[in-house]
Amino acid sequence: MQEMSFKELREHNAMSVEEAAHLMGVTVKTIYRWEKGEVEPKAHCYEILRNKLAYKQQFRNPHPDFTFIDLFAGIGGIRRGFEAVGGQCVFTSEWDDYAQRTYRANFHDDHHIVGDITEVDEADIPAHDVLLAGFPCQPFSIAGVSKKNALGRAHGFEDETQGTLFFDVLRIIKHHRPAAFLLENVKNLKSHDKGNTFRVIEGALKEAGYAISTRVIDAKGYVPQHRERIFIAGFREDTGFDFDKLKFADPTKGPKLGSILHHEGEEPEASHDYLLRDDRENANAASYVNPKYTLTDKLWAYLQAYKEKHQAAGNGFGFGLNGPDDTARTLSARYYKDGSEILIEQEGKNPRRLTPRECARLMGYDSSRKPEMIIPVSDTRAYKQFGNSVVVPVIEAIAKDMLPHIQRILANTSHPSEVAAE
Known part of the structure; x- marks a missing residue:
């Protein structure tokens, strides 16, 4: 079955151009440019309209x-x-x-x-x-x-x-x-x-x-x-x-972090770069977490020094370093700052933050509904939203x-x- 265009999806949802613009968080002019083929909408914009149809049913x-x-x-x-x-x-x-x-x-x-x-x-x-x-x-x-x-x-x-x-x-x-x-x-x-x-x-x-x-x-x-x-x-x-x-x-028998972390065989999302694949044309090529989520040497050194300072003073402040068999600390709205409360170990590399998709799983959003939750905002906003959620x-x-x-x-x-x- 041929995929519907953005305009067809909008019309199937009985939405006006103005309503679509409000839903997508863009201007009316942008919607017209999308529908004229002047600019291609981002993948998540198609997902929103497809999800809207499925949601009503x-x-x-x-x-x-x-x-x-x-x-x-x-x-x-x-x-x-x-x-x-x-x-x-x-x-x-x-x-x-x-x-x-x-x-x-x-x-x-x-x-x-x-x-x-x-x-x-x-x-x-x-x-x-x-x-x-x-x-x-x-x-x-x-x-x-x-x-x-x-x-x-x-x-x-x-x-x-x-x-x-x-x-x-x-x-x-x-x-x-x-x-x-x-x-x-x-x-x-x-x-x-x-x-x-x-x-x-x-x-x-x-x-x-x-x-x-x-x-x-x-x-x-x-x-x-x-x-x-x-x-x-x-x-x-x-x-x-x-x-x-x-x-x-x-609480003593709950799942571990391995159940929500990305894995090598996971398909990268069309609308986000949480996962990358060197050979995009080869579906069998292993995927990996985008290196942008790995802590820089400067930030990692700072967090280690910060933890040592507070440990010496008898305080419990510091980062939380986790593997797949661990249970994480509480995800907070400040996670976007340095990710310190939940860092994921990486062999031979500095630890990394969770991706927003992993945060969605950690909060139970993607376990109970298909398709996956749409994340239409920046990583910073997504971290704040999941950290504030139930x-x-x-x-x-x-x-x-x-x-x-x-x-x-x-x-x-x-x-x-x-x-x-x-």
């Missing part, structure tokens, strides 16, 4: 089991988990333009992505059964608090730019009264400000009339990465949901456990708008 269920909204959506990790159990997203909010670009490339909705949730009236948000929110964690994270203390800046709820965003989640919950919600944040949220921050959150949610359960889950039972996050599940009725009674994958298989496990409790509440409710109107 796979996920656009006219009769979803439940609807949900995706707040502080990032690149859609929480959404993926709840789509996997039959949910349909009806509203998305994400303020970062680059995260929006990645989100739009991988999800294809009838609704637009809303930016700053603080500027959205809760009454303008559609009725929904479930609210999902990975509200910003920097005001509560150990690294974020340490940095802000050093700079003399406020953190937690005193951080007016991010710390108070929980209360935007709360006002939406109070107005719409969804059957359930799931909130996600860093483990340190529970101990921040001697536990006062978490007591405020917990008390406010209970006062809103929700039965809640919380748990810190380590993702290394699902992916080769030690990554602890706190999850807060809430239900409009007390259905008996209890995180402590649930079983999650054993681990998708963890969300899927939580969503599966929450589903029967959500269904039980919905069975007693004709429509979510009826509850909101009470």
Whole structure:
């Protein structure tokens, strides 16, 4: 079957030139140049439109089991988990333009992505059964608090730019009264400000009339990465949901890094240069990771000296050097700077960073959906996005456990708008 042109793909998706330009993050003029054959679109632009067609067939269920909204959506990790159990997203909010670009490339909705949730009236948000929110964690994270203390800046709820965003989640919950919600944040949220921050959150949610359960889950039972996050599940009725009674994958028996690393026989991607092949015409030629991901002599020497300095002082700071049989440290949003928390050993060479594709696998994005996740942004932006994301298989496990409790509440409710109107 002959491949469709960009214009044909656009038209099959019933998209205007203006809509295509918005989706691709380019100008209308650029789209016209592509369609006239003056300039060839990048490979990932074709992937986005092909994926859009496939997505509608796979996920656009006219009769979803439940609807949900995706707040502080990032690149859609929480959404993926709840789509996997039959949910349909009806509203998305994400303020970062680059995260929006990645989100739009991988999800294809009838609704637009809303930016700053603080500027959205809760009454303008559609009725929904479930609210999902990975509200910003920097005001509560150990690294974020340490940095802000050093700079003399406020953190937690005193951080007016991010710390108070929980209360935007709360006002939406109070107005719409969804059957359930799931909130996600860093483990340190529970101990921040001697536990006062978490007591405020917990008390406010209970006062809103929700039965809640919380748990810190380590993702290394699902992916080769030690990554602890706190999850807060809430239900409009007390259905008996209890995180402590649930079983999650054993962190001591999780996969190792070899399961996500590139291998010699792997096919290079048409849209990215993560992998190279000296003989591009020979499909049997071994592929190898682009040398640009290998640390320079200067950076490698700096990281080694930095580690020695802190070890001598009795501190644990330093790089994390890993092989295929290891489990990595937590991938952070600062990974683009030097990659120090997760470096991959290379025989006879300096270690290297993970590629963005390996980061996608490390966060569980490419293990549960085909085709692979589209990465339409630069390496720097991709590292930030994956470092800020959730681990998708963890969300899927939580969503599966929450589903029967959500269904039980919905069975007693004709429509979510009826509850909101009470």
